[in-house]
Amino acid sequence: MPTEADNLLRYRPWNGEPRNPLFASVAMARVSLWLLARQKLLWGLFALALLVFFFFFYAQYLVVWITSQLANETVRFGGIPVTVGNLTRFLDRLSLNGTAHTFGNFIWFQGYMLVIVLALTGSVLIGNDFFHGSLPFYLSKPIGRWHYVLGKCLAIGVVVNVMITLPALVLWVQAGLLYEWQSYYLDNFDLLLGILGYGLVLTITLSLLVVATAVWVRRMVPLVMIWMGLFVFLRMLATLLVDGMRLDERWRLIDLWNVLYLTGLSCLRVDPETIRPAPQPEYWEAWVVVGAVCLACAAYLRNRIRAVEIVS
Amino acid sequence: MNNPELGTPITDIDSRVSHAQAEPLPFPFPESGAGRASEFPSNAVPTSEPLLLFEQVSKWYGNVLALNHVTLELRGGITGLVGANGAGKSTLLRMANGQIIPTLGRVMVRGIDARDWQARRYVGYCPDIDAFYEDFSGRRFVRLMARLCGYSRTEATRRTEEVLERVGMRDRADRKLRGYSKGMRQRVKIAQALLHDPELLILDEPLSGIDPIGRQELLELFQGLARQGKCLLISSHELEALEKLTNHVVIMARGRVAAVGTLSQIRDLLEDHPLSVRITAEKARALARQLLGLPEVLAVEVDESTEPSSLVVKAHNPKRFFESFANLVVEEQIEVKKLEPLDESAHAILGYLLGGSGKT
Numbered sequence: 316m317p318t319e320a321d322n323l324l325r326y327r328p329w330n331g332e333p334r335n336p337l338f339a340s341v342a343m344a345r346v347s348l349w350l351l352a353r354q355k356l357l358w359g360l361f362a363l364a365l366l367v368f369f370f371f372f373y374a375q376y377l378v379v380w381i382t383s384q385l386a387n388e389t390v391r392f393g394g395i396p397v398t399v400g401n402l403t404r405f406l407d408r409l410s411l412n413g414t415a416h417t418f419g420n421f422i423w424f425q426g427y428m429l430v431i432v433l434a435l436t437g438s439v440l441i442g443n444d445f446f447h448g449s450l451p452f453y454l455s456k457p458i459g460r461w462h463y464v465l466g467k468c469l470a471i472g473v474v475v476n477v478m479i480t481l482p483a484l485v486l487w488v489q490a491g492l493l494y495e496w497q498s499y500y501l502d503n504f505d506l507l508l509g510i511l512g513y514g515l516v517l518t519i520t521l522s523l524l525v526v527a528t529a530v531w532v533r534r535m536v537p538l539v540m541i542w543m544g545l546f547v548f549l550r551m552l553a554t555l556l557v558d559g560m561r562l563d564e565r566w567r568l569i570d571l572w573n574v575l576y577l578t579g580l581s582c583l584r585v586d587p588e589t590i591r592p593a594p595q596p597e598y599w600e601a602w603v604v605v606g607a608v609c610l611a612c613a614a615y616l617r618n619r620i621r622a623v624e625i626v627s
Numbered sequence: 628m629n630n631p632e633l634g635t636p637i638t639d640i641d642s643r644v645s646h647a648q649a650e651p652l653p654f655p656f657p658e659s660g661a662g663r664a665s666e667f668p669s670n671a672v673p674t675s676e677p678l679l680l681f682e683q684v685s686k687w688y689g690n691v692l693a694l695n696h697v698t699l700e701l702r703g704g705i706t707g708l709v710g711a712n713g714a715g716k717s718t719l720l721r722m723a724n725g726q727i728i729p730t731l732g733r734v735m736v737r738g739i740d741a742r743d744w745q746a747r748r749y750v751g752y753c754p755d756i757d758a759f760y761e762d763f764s765g766r767r768f769v770r771l772m773a774r775l776c777g778y779s780r781t782e783a784t785r786r787t788e789e790v791l792e793r794v795g796m797r798d799r800a801d802r803k804l805r806g807y808s809k810g811m812r813q814r815v816k817i818a819q820a821l822l823h824d825p826e827l828l829i830l831d832e833p834l835s836g837i838d839p840i841g842r843q844e845l846l847e848l849f850q851g852l853a854r855q856g857k858c859l860l861i862s863s864h865e866l867e868a869l870e871k872l873t874n875h876v877v878i879m880a881r882g883r884v885a886a887v888g889t890l891s892q893i894r895d896l897l898e899d900h901p902l903s904v905r906i907t908a909e910k911a912r913a914l915a916r917q918l919l920g921l922p923e924v925l926a927v928e929v930d931e932s933t934e935p936s937s938l939v940v941k942a943h944n945p946k947r948f949f950e951s952f953a954n955l956v957v958e959e960q961i962e963v964k965k966l967e968p969l970d971e972s973a974h975a976i977l978g979y980l981l982g983g984s985g986k987t
Contacts, residue, residue, distance in 0.1 A: 331778075333748070333776060333778060334777040334779065339777060342775055350760065353762055448756045449758075449759065451752070451756060452819065453775065454725075456747060456772060456823075457745065457748040458747075459744040462744070
């Protein structure tokens, strides 16, 4: 005999086909970003990253304005006459002139913020799935484990591109507006592609690295320590070995951020001789390292994914 | 039989029994047997592939054997999964959902390896854990799960509202999960399992923490789903509630399937434990004399403190006993007021199978 509950149980006919699980990855990425957006600490770091961007944005404007408007004027600092053009000398090493080095330098400095953000992101996005028990729910749905990884990588990719690629593109647009915009955009279109290429390299490498390390350690503090080890300790070690002990420049290949910088500069078609600090390894060597890191992360994830079991 | 040979499952019934294959229940029906599995149609999808198939599945966690050569086949209706803590119930359920890899053997859902994501299109899973992202509202959580099932935004929203309505959470779904009671969390978990209208619902302790009224609602929900042709595999320590839902059970002990079938079928096979039946009838003493003449009857106790008097009969081979008893009643025109099996409850059977009280 039908009960009242039976009437509630009728599923309305739905003739549609469930979409490909790749769409589930997008949904997962969206929720992951929502989770990130709820972290106040990350908002603080985003604000600092925004400051780095504003520094480059206004400094680029300032340099061009001073060069074109006041370069030969003299102002007095503490009674000492200084040529205005010399006031911006300290900015020269940042090459704020709309060249490949401008964008390379911006991404280099923005990278410090990015690394810290990603170290926190890993534990929020992946570690919490283990601790909050979301994994059994995710993996009980018709999605594969790689779809889960893809969803997380997409979310991390969004973070990377919002912090790095997008502001770099804004700087490129700004540089065009500061100079002869038609000729700048035409002549430097390869820079635009280079920025996108740099962003792509960072997106793939860092998202795989974040997911792999987060799957490995899960908790925030060890994750941050590992990231600091990768991007701070190894960098110091590489500097010590190459600049201090005058060892082969290939030792810089242990500095992952420098390696990513080199691949990015190769995308931007920067002359290797102009890269500082010198000497630097060859571009192809940096690409090999980046490829190896990606492969290692993918292989690790593959092993972990095959063995993923929700036992508690 | 203090503890039957757990290493040898009771396979006279055949551990590959499915509801479609199960025989009709023998007389008498347990009084609490409302909503038993055989009332439900077998799975509506005409296919030879079983909905869920465990084939010689074993699972080791290090040195611990969690599942030991489990072979099981489900095709429809409601199946209860009972056993003591650590018997391997949750391992079995997670394996059915593809979350755990068998060390040996294979688990198939409609002919697809349970680890394959496509198999999960047939399966809805309500885990025993109730940890979520606490900042989510119930509605947001269920909607996310719907998107993971591959539905468009509109369809996901529609299904979310439907399942929330079904589990009685629609009006409370905007609250954050951290403010939910245990029962509300259970309902949300069940809601997300129902989202994609799965053929097989795997529910791990779905009734725990739910108040009596809510429990009754959920039992009706499960029965309704079974009537629609869904197959439900429900693990629960709430044996009384489970008995109301189904009397088709899988009893697990120490990683093995100790028995599969209806409670009556399993009880029939426990020949070492004589069946106890209370019979209330006029002329109890005369009836006792006649009962003692039956070869299956081992002992009869007469209780004359009640009016009318009653007998407690201990008999082996329950099936033959009930046949003989029925013949006797008809031939001798005995007026039986009440017939009550005393140890056909899941508790009693578990007690016989697992030793002790049968408490899980």
